[in-house]
Amino acid sequence: MKKLRGLYAITDSQLLADGKLLPYVEAALKGGTRLLQYRDKSDDSARRLREAEALRELCSQYGAEFIINDDAELAARLGVGLHLGQGDGSLAAARALLGRQAIIGATCHAELELAATASREGASYLAFGRFFNSNTKPGAPAATPDLLAHARAHFNVPLVAIGGITLDNAGSLITAGADLLAVIHALFSAPSAAEVERRARAFSVLFPSS
Ligand SMILES: Cc1ncc(COP(=O)(O)OP(=O)(O)O)c(N)n1
Numbered sequence: 001m002k003k004l005r006g007l008y009a010i011t012d013s014q015l016l017a018d019g020k021l022l023p024y025v026e027a028a029l030k031g032g033t034r035l036l037q038y039r040d041k042s043d044d045s046a047r048r049l050r051e052a053e054a055l056r057e058l059c060s061q062y063g064a065e066f067i068i069n070d071d072a073e074l075a076a077r078l079g080v081g082l083h084l085g086q087g088d089g090s091l092a093a094a095r096a097l098l099g100r101q102a103i104i105g106a107t108c109h110a111e112l113e114l115a116a117t118a119s120r121e122g123a124s125y126l127a128f129g130r131f132f133n134s135n136t137k138p139g140a141p142a143a144t145p146d147l148l149a150h151a152r153a154h155f156n157v158p159l160v161a162i163g164g165i166t167l168d169n170a171g172s173l174i175t176a177g178a179d180l181l182a183v184i185h186a187l188f189s190a191p192s193a194a195e196v197e198r199r200a201r202a203f204s205v206l207f208p209s210s
């Protein structure tokens with residue numbers, strides 16, 4: 001697997017309703033998205049399976065990684081990775097279920113202690129935030145960019161920044177040490193697929209190539 005670095009797009013069932021899910025995600029992939037998370041809080045398991053299968057296929061066409069939010073069973077069924085929050089079940093159990101190669105990310109809010117535990121339990125990346133005011137999850141605990149620098153000094157896995165990230169504030173998080181920028185609203189609120197692609201490309205070029 002290539003090093004995880006760059007734009008991390010997360011789907012949103014409201015912003016991507018009305019037939020927008022696949023065209024907008026494809027535009028984000030064309031624009032350079034490296035990792036996609038399917039985040040759908042509904043209990044419509046048939047639709048979730050259908051959509052996740054279609055997204056897995058799209059990601060594979062564009063050489064991007066694909067993971068599922070919250071649902072370890074769906075991730076196992078599709079043979080893909082998983083993002084787990086603090087209330088979403090055991091990371092160690094998910095690692096045992098999905099195997100050593102699977103990408104399993106962990107929400108660490110603004111706490112290095114949570115990151116240390118997640119790292120011990122085998123997290124593939126550590127996600128911090130929200131860093132700015134978030135349209136999607138306004139109540140998420142707040143973090144400041146210096147946390148990324150502290151995390152960089154302690155952990156050897158990719159660091160994800162999330163929460164209210166826009167093209168205007170993204171650079172500060174990369175400078176502070178973020179490897180991946182997880183974005184929902186600033187990407188998928190676009191009025192057209194062409195604009196999603198333009199925004200994704202603009203995020204992607206912020207990452208210096210190494
Ligand atoms: C990359 C990334 N970071 C954090 C989250 C939030 O996860 P969680 O705290 O479980 O909240 P929900 O997304 O499940 O509402 C995430 N999904 N992705």
Ligand SMILES: Cc1ncsc1CCOP(=O)(O)O
Nearest residue numbers: 134136137140163164184185
């Ligand atoms: C899921 C999640 N967890 C912390 S902030 C957030 C939402 C990120 O979305 P946006 O990019 O619209 O702020």
Ligand SMILES: [Mg+2]
Nearest residue numbers: 070084085088
């Ligand atoms: Mg969750």
